[in-house]
Amino acid sequence: MSALDAAYEVLLAAGKPLHYREITQRMLDRGLWTSAGLTPWDSVNARITVDIKKNGDRSRFYRAAPGTFGCREIGGHPPSPEPDPEPASLSFLDAAEIVLEEYAGGQPMHYRDITRKALDLHLITTEGLTPESTMYAGILTEIQRQIKRGELPRFEKFGKGYVGLTRWHERGLPYQIEAHNREVRERLLQRIRTMGPIAFEELVGELLAKIGFEDVAVTRASGDGGIDVRGTLVAGDVIQTKMAVQVKRWKNNVQAPVVQQVRGSLGAHEQGLIITTGDFSAGARQEAEQPDKTPIALMNGKQMVSLLIEHDIGVLRTNYDLIDLEEGEE
Numbered sequence: 001m002s003a004l005d006a007a008y009e010v011l012l013a014a015g016k017p018l019h020y021r022e023i024t025q026r027m028l029d030r031g032l033w034t035s036a037g038l039t040p041w042d043s044v045n046a047r048i049t050v051d052i053k054k055n056g057d058r059s060r061f062y063r064a065a066p067g068t069f070g071c072r073e074i075g076g077h078p079p080s081p082e083p084d085p086e087p088a089s090l091s092f093l094d095a096a097e098i099v100l101e102e103y104a105g106g107q108p109m110h111y112r113d114i115t116r117k118a119l120d121l122h123l124i125t126t127e128g129l130t131p132e133s134t135m136y137a138g139i140l141t142e143i144q145r146q147i148k149r150g151e152l153p154r155f156e157k158f159g160k161g162y163v164g165l166t167r168w169h170e171r172g173l174p175y176q177i178e179a180h181n182r183e184v185r186e187r188l189l190q191r192i193r194t195m196g197p198i199a200f201e202e203l204v205g206e207l208l209a210k211i212g213f214e215d216v217a218v219t220r221a222s223g224d225g226g227i228d229v230r231g232t233l234v235a236g237d238v239i240q241t242k243m244a245v246q247v248k249r250w251k252n253n254v255q256a257p258v259v260q261q262v263r264g265s266l267g268a269h270e271q272g273l274i275i276t277t278g279d280f281s282a283g284a285r286q287e288a289e290q291p292d293k294t295p296i297a298l299m300n301g302k303q304m305v306s307l308l309i310e311h312d313i314g315v316l317r318t319n320y321d322l323i324d325l326e327e328g329e330e
Contacts, residue, residue, distance in 0.1 A: 001032050002033070002101070003027070003033050003035075003043065003044055003047050004047055004048070004051055004060070004061075005032075006027045006032035006033035007023050007027060007044060007047070007061070007069075008060050008061070008071055009032060010023050010026045010027055010030070010032070011023065011061075011070060012071060012073065013026075014026075016070065017064035017065070017068050017069055017070035018068065018069065018070075019067050019068050020041055020044050020045040020048065020067055020068070020069060021041045021067075021282045021285075021286070022282060023044055023048075023069065024040050024041040024044045024282070025041075025281070025282040027044070028040065028279070035094075039090070039091070039094070041282075041285075042090055042094070043090060043094045043097075045067065046090055046094070046095075046098060046123055047098055047101075047102075048061050048069050049063075050098060050102060050121060050123070051102075053121075054102065059072075060072060060073070090123050090124060091124075091138075092115075092118070092124055092131075092134060092135045092138045093138050093139065093142055093155075094123075095118040095121075095123035095124045096111075096114050096118065096135060096138075096139060096155070096163070097154060097155075097165065098118075098121075098123060099114050099117045099121070099123070100114065100163070100164065100165050101165070103117055104164070104165075106168050107164070108156075108158045108162035108163055108164040109162065109163060109164070110160075110161045110162055110163075111132060111135050111136040111139065111161050111162075111163055112132045112161065114135060114163065115131050115132045115135040116132075118135075119131065136161065136163075139155050139157075139163055140157065142155065143155055143156075145310065148309075148310050149306045149307075149309045149310040150181040150184070150185070150309045150315075150317075151178070151181065151306065152166055152174060152175070152177075152178035152181075153166055154166060154167070173322070184315065185302075185305050185306075185309065188305050188308065188309070188314055189277060189301050189302070189304075189305050191314070192249070192301075192304070192305075192308075192314075193249055193251060193277045193301075195249065197249070200247060200249050201218045201228050201229060201247055202218060203313070203314075204218075204228070204229055204245065204275055205217075205218050205229055205231075206313060207304070207307055207308060207311065207313060208229065208231055208245065209231075210307075210311040210313065211307060211311070212233055212234055212235065213231035213232065213233050213234070213243065214231060214232050214233075214234050215230075215231055215232050216229060216230075216231035217229065217230050217231065226246050226261055226262065226265055227244045227245065227246055227262070227265050228245060228246055228247045229244075229245040229247065230242075230243065230244055230245065230270075231243055231245070241271055242267070242269055242270045242271070243270065243271055243272070243273055244262070244265065244266050244270045244272050244273070245272075245273045245274070245275060246258070246261075246262050246265075246272070246273075246274050246275070247275045247276070248274065248275070248276040248277065248278065249276075250276050250277060250278040251277070251278050252278050253278055253279050253280055253281040253284070254274060254276050254278065254279070254280045254281065254284050254298075255281050255283060255284055256281065256283040256284045256286070256287040258274065258284065259274065259284050259287040259288050259296050260287060262274055263293060263294055263296055266294060271294060271295065271296075271297070272294065272295075272296040272297065273296070273297040273298075273299065274288075274296060274297070274298055274299070275304060276298075276299070276300055276301060277301040277304065278300065278301055279300045279301065279302075280298050280300060284298070285298065
């Protein structure tokens with residue numbers, strides 16, 4: 001189901017306008033839509049805003065208040081007479097996905113055209129001199145990363161700079177592989193949810209070491225303020241950030257008070273990270289992003305599983321050679 005279809009279904013079920021963060025949370029909770037981006041709520045906000053801008057009175061949505069949307073079939077509300085605010089700036093990749101969905105007509109677009117359209121729609125902002133190169137490099141990097149994680153990439157490269165969406169042709173061997181890998185990811189998530197607490201914290205410690213943490217120490221002593229792991233995140237041997245990590249083997253969503261607790265337990269010059277086998281409520285995500293407070297990074301169960309697979313922790317990888325005919329006349 002597309003993001004817009006999922007948002008429409010959520011609004012119909014709600015019977016009233018909702019803030020885009022609440023729309024997104026309900027979409028995710030009901031399994032109506034998934035996102036590869038780190039800020040799915042911003043993506044939903046942008047998609048609805050672009051749909052209203054593109055379709056005007058023919059859009060299924062209307063803006064009831066800043067950041068709040070309804071669907072027209074609920075009471076037949078007219079669109080807001082005020083000009084719609086520009087959507088929040090997205091990542092380059094989320095913007096590319098929206099452009100391809102809304103303007104490509106199911107055909108590949110050149111990355112330069114994708115970038116120009118994203119800039120015209122104010123989906124992205126950049127101070128860089130070569131946004132087209134940034135866009136294309138990001139798309140290629142994500143394709144390789146998702147393949148490494150055993151996931152079906154959302155983008156497909158067609159050569160000579162042209163890019164499309166893989167879901168335009170949901171068939172064939174790639175989708176059979178994705179179905180198998182999706183089952184394995186779910187089984188891995190269930191396995192880590194049933195681990196003992198010590199084994200789980202040690203698994204998290206191993207994962208953190210793989211993704212760039214150094215001096216990783218699992219803290220089991222009482223009085224640690226709920227912090228389970230401490231370490232230093234190192235980027236390129238240049239940037240070093242002290243991190244305090246709390247881990248949760250939960251199925252339910254982590255709520256905002258947990259984020260507040262972790263923030264209150266941070267030492268001097270530390271930043272926080274919460275890792276859960278479940279997910280985070282909208283309130284927890286908002287609390288983690290408070291602009292006037294120390295930011296708290298969040299990693300949910302699906303993200304953890306993706307990283308475990310990417311770094312070959314707890315899984316075996318099997319490769320096969322697939323051959324096909326060269327392009328040309330039969």
